[in-house]
Amino acid sequence: MKIINLTWLPFSIFLFWVFFKIGMVFFGGGFVIIPIMQTELVNHLHLLTEHQFVDGLIISQLTPGPVAILVTFAGYCIAGYWGALIATFAMFLPGASLMLILSKSYEKIQNSNFLKKIVDTLNPVIIGLLIATAWQMRKITITDKFDIIEVFIAFFLIIRFKTNPLLIVIAYIIVYMGFR
């Protein structure tokens, strides 16, 4: 995929708007961003290929910091350095602005019941969206029987032993480069 030249101003505004919208529905933290970005950037707008998106997820696991840093990768793939910065800024803007307001007046809002209730309601929907995303990704991630075993091993390690995904990624790379 060629890197689009960002001197074209309308495109930067378009990119800002795309990622700002993603930030607007980024409720509940962390992994929610995966179904949102998958449906918008890959399925709907075709700004990223399925492979790029999955590989971006792997790369964001190799990186310290929040899962949401995936937007920086997406922005870079779409439009280079500027794209990365615009995407990151636009996506973080809504949530960060609200957090600033809450930081200022959190003592007055002793009752955070409302926010908690909304997050609780969203919880099952987000689980459903994550399952849907995993299902959509199956074709490009699972190509043979060995891959299915890999999924089970990784899932088991993460759930049962709380293994850091970074270690699993590194271990799989070593196994693949060395033995296959």
Added chain:
Amino acid sequence: MTKDKISLIDIAKVFLTIGAIGFGGGMAIIALMQEYCVNRKKWLTFDEFSCAIAFGQFWGSKTTNISIFVGYQLRGLKGAFVAALSFLAPSITIVIILASLYMKYNQIPSLELALKGVRPVVIALILSAAYKMGKGRINDFEKIFLIFLAVFLALVLKIRVFILVLSTILYGVIKFILFRGKLNEDN
């Protein structure tokens, strides 16, 4: 509590460190932040930090929100900017470097093979995130129904996530308003 003015450089140092060593996302980073900001530096009490988590998980990146909260409590607006930017700076830099390497070299056969080998981890990662979110919280019929409904709407009817998330929030707001009277009686 009277707080001595904590220097912005101090805030930057701590959050750069957390940003650089915080592998594994989410809870791992929150634990790290608590260790640095509450236990070691004693910038915040445990209660204040819990408040940060409660508000932070609502909208946007949880960990970034917590760094904004901590920064704000220490040095106001400036502190919030310094904390959030220094928390994100290491990951943004590393992601951009890795992304540029990826765009350049992803056609190389051996790297392609390595990526192919690692891709199944992504499925495990997403499903384990779903599992962790649901564990202990999916305890009634309504929630199980909502999971199936979301899967159905997303996969079969291909409804956009925007619409799904926003209508769920609307549903949550309506539910909150309708049952608020009941909640107040409980308290």
